[in-house]
Every structure is written in structure tokens, then in C-alpha cells.
Amino acid sequence: APTIAAHCVHVTPSDVDILARHRVTVAHCPRSNAKLGNGIAPISRLRSAGVNVGIGTDGAASNNSLDMASELRFAALSAKAASGDPTIIPAQEAVQMATVAGARALGLEGTIAEGNRADIAIVDLEQVETIPTSDPLSSLVYSAGRGAVTDVVVDGRFLMRDRSLTTIDEDRVKYEVKKIAKSYKN
CATH class of the missing domain: 2.30.40.10 (Urease, subunit C, domain 1)
Known part of the structure; x- marks a missing residue:
């Protein structure tokens, strides 16, 4: 079964290398991370290293609405805010993370x-x-x-x-x- 690591907010460069080498998928839950004050996952760095990053909502206790449309928007915007680069995670990449990457995380292709x-x-x-x-x-x-x-x-x-x-x-x-x-x- 594929390995999925949730959040990955405080990963080191060494952690990123390990995740990429072992083909681990990261379930990026940015609104949950923000609500709990955990920080912003370095999704651009993870993706550049070849890590499959999907978008998730986490759970109702730490996110409230489980609204993928809001999660998708916040994932793209928070990456831009954290990096200071408005070109990071363009819309096409955000949609890919919410669809194809999520399916890949579950071992699905289509x-x-x-x-x-x-x-x-x-x-x-x-x-x-x-x-x-x-x-x-x-x-x-x-x-x-x-x-x-x-x-x-x-x-x-x-x-x-x-x-x-x-x-x-x-x-x-x-x-x-x-x-x-x-x-x-x-």
C-alpha cells in the first residue's frame, strides 16, 4: 500500500530527500495547519524534490468545513504567501494536487x-x-x-x-x- 504522510509542516531537507526516495505522498492540509498554528508546509520544495503532494482537509475537529474548494484556494495562496513568490503553485498545479496527486496517493490512475x-x-x-x-x-x-x-x-x-x-x-x-x-x- 502507498505511504501517505499527513501535514509535513516541519520537514528538514533530509526529511524531504527521504520522502522522495521512498515515494511517500504528502497529504497537505493547509487550513488545518493554519487553524492549529502549525505553520505552512514547504509544498513547493517537496514537489521540486519529486514528492507527490495531494490536498486534504484533515478532520472536522481541526478544519470545520471539509470544503475542498476552500482548501484548494488556501493551498495555492498560502504557498505564495510563505514564499513571497506569486508564481509558486499556479492554478494548474493546484488542481493537479487536488485531483491527480490525490488519486496517485491512493494507488489510483485514470x-x-x-x-x-x-x-x-x-x-x-x-x-x-x-x-x-x-x-x-x-x-x-x-x-x-x-x-x-x-x-x-x-x-x-x-x-x-x-x-x-x-x-x-x-x-x-x-x-x-x-x-x-x-x-x-x-
Whole structure:
């Protein structure tokens, strides 16, 4: 099974070499790291060394929203802020980290092609906050939020269609979660 190392905020150059040599994937969770005051992982240095870096959300206790759109944006922006270089982690690389690198971390490879099983999110970039879309990837990374997701297909099956969940009763889930949370308070 592939090895995944979470966070990797305080890695030394020697650590980076070890991660690269052993083909370890780093699960970069920048909003969790920021919320907990842990720092900013050197993702540009990791990627330059050949380390596969994917983007994760960590857990609800240290991130709250588990919102990949926000995570994607923050990963790109925090790398720029930490380095002082606005060209670090351009939109295309950020999207690659959130998609291809994440799949690679799980030992998955794939392409979007006729006959392949589909795991895909469809995003509407014709929102007030995303236009003009002269660069769709830049709009996706820096402007689109989770509300721009219109459809989600997993293994060829729609789990969300026209912004409505198809397999989950969202009101029931919220009710059950509140009930469980209340039982912990008592």
C-alpha cells in the first residue's frame, strides 16, 4: 500500500530527500495547519524534490468545513504567501494536487475517456464570483466555491444532480448528527 504522510509542516531537507526516495505522498492540509498554528508546509520544495503532494482537509475537529474548494484556494495562496513568490503553485498545479496527486496517493490512475468509470465533479463557472473566465482553472482555484458544484458522479453514478443530493436525505442526516451531538453533551 502507498505511504501517505499527513501535514509535513516541519520537514528538514533530509526529511524531504527521504520522502522522495521512498515515494511517500504528502497529504497537505493547509487550513488545518493554519487553524492549529502549525505553520505552512514547504509544498513547493517537496514537489521540486519529486514528492507527490495531494490536498486534504484533515478532520472536522481541526478544519470545520471539509470544503475542498476552500482548501484548494488556501493551498495555492498560502504557498505564495510563505514564499513571497506569486508564481509558486499556479492554478494548474493546484488542481493537479487536488485531483491527480490525490488519486496517485491512493494507488489510483485514470483518465476521463469514453468507457472509463467516472468520478467527477461538475463546476459551474458562470457565477457572479467566477466571471470573467478567461482562465477557467484560475477561476476554479481562486474564485469558485463549493456552491459552484452542480453535479457529482462517483463510479458513473450521480450522487448530486442539479445541486441536489440523490442518495442521501440531508435533513435526516442533520437531525441524526444533532441528536448524537446532544447525547455527548449530556
